[in-house]
Amino acid sequence: MAEGPILLEAREVTVRFGGLTAVDAVCMQLRAGELVGIIGPNGAGKTTFFNAVSGVVAPTSGHLFAEGVDLTGRGPHLYAAHGVARTFQTPRVMVDMTLTDNVRFGMEFAGRRREPIAGLRSEHEILDMLGLASLADRPASDVTPSQQRLLEIGMALGTRPRVLLLDEVAAGLTEAEVDAMARRIRRLRDEHGLTVVWIEHAVTTLLKYVERVLVLHQGRKIADGTPGEVVRNAEVVEAYLGDEMVEVE
Numbered sequence: 001m002a003e004g005p006i007l008l009e010a011r012e013v014t015v016r017f018g019g020l021t022a023v024d025a026v027c028m029q030l031r032a033g034e035l036v037g038i039i040g041p042n043g044a045g046k047t048t049f050f051n052a053v054s055g056v057v058a059p060t061s062g063h064l065f066a067e068g069v070d071l072t073g074r075g076p077h078l079y080a081a082h083g084v085a086r087t088f089q090t091p092r093v094m095v096d097m098t099l100t101d102n103v104r105f106g107m108e109f110a111g112r113r114r115e116p117i118a119g120l121r122s123e124h125e126i127l128d129m130l131g132l133a134s135l136a137d138r139p140a141s142d143v144t145p146s147q148q149r150l151l152e153i154g155m156a157l158g159t160r161p162r163v164l165l166l167d168e169v170a171a172g173l174t175e176a177e178v179d180a181m182a183r184r185i186r187r188l189r190d191e192h193g194l195t196v197v198w199i200e201h202a203v204t205t206l207l208k209y210v211e212r213v214l215v216l217h218q219g220r221k222i223a224d225g226t227p228g229e230v231v232r233n234a235e236v237v238e239a240y241l242g243d244e245m246v247e248v249e
């Protein structure tokens with residue numbers, strides 16, 4: 001278990017939409033340097049949980065802290081200012097702007113007062129790390145959907161985060177692209193010091209690359225442990241993985 005300071009904390013966070021409890025009293029402590037996966041069936045509440053911990057939706061009850069500051073009920077700008085950045089399931093890049101300008105937009109969003117990330121200081125360094133440097137001056141509408149996904153990570157990196165929340169960034173990619181994405185995510189943690197939380201349906205790949213996994217089911221956190229622990233957890237197998245996944249380890 002990582003021993004760095006707690007960068008992001010959810011205490012008993014609940015999000016209700018009318019009569020539906022999408023996230024049900026979920027707790028998470030995220031420490032500097034962790035690479036954590038979140039898995040669970042469709043509708044389990046994964047994206048809604050991300051929305052809560054990045055200020056996109058306010059929790060109905062519970063508390064949220066980033067860098068130790070209580071941000072419960074505050075908006076995405078404040079989360080970004082406290083080092084939390086996220087991507088969306090459907091990339092939200094600005095198609096008329098160049099790749100460089102998209103990354104610069106991320107920089108302006110969080111304000112430039114944040115400490116730069118080693119090796120990811122400029123738009124160029126960020127695009128280079130993502131393999132997009134040769135496309136820097138092209139409008140985002142010119143690049144492939146998988147490159148747009150990478151660009152959205154670039155926009156998030158532009159905010160100079162300490163915590164990067166990735167929502168299904170491997171969706172729709174080929175198997176080779178999924179592996180390349182996973183290796184890149186690992187490098188963001190290993191070489192650039194980011195703390196990463198990654199939601200993904202490509203569970204086999206995810207479990208190979210993360211050290212800790214949270215499992216959500218019907219809004220509740222039903223497991224939180226190493227990939228080895230989680231694939232052996234009877235409730236997780238029953239709710240989500242099925243017997244065949246136990247071999248994943």
Ligand SMILES: Nc1ncnc2c1ncn2[C@@H]1O[C@H](COP(=O)(O)OP(=O)(O)OP(=O)(O)O)[C@@H](O)[C@H]1O
Pocket residue numbers: 017020021022040041042043044045046047048049
């Ligand atoms: N804005 C909203 N208004 C009403 N219900 C919503 C809203 N957003 C999500 N929900 C519902 O909340 C539940 C959790 O959805 P959420 O998208 O968080 O799940 P998920 O685990 O991310 O699913 P998936 O893997 O399919 O992306 C679902 O029942 C969904 O229909």
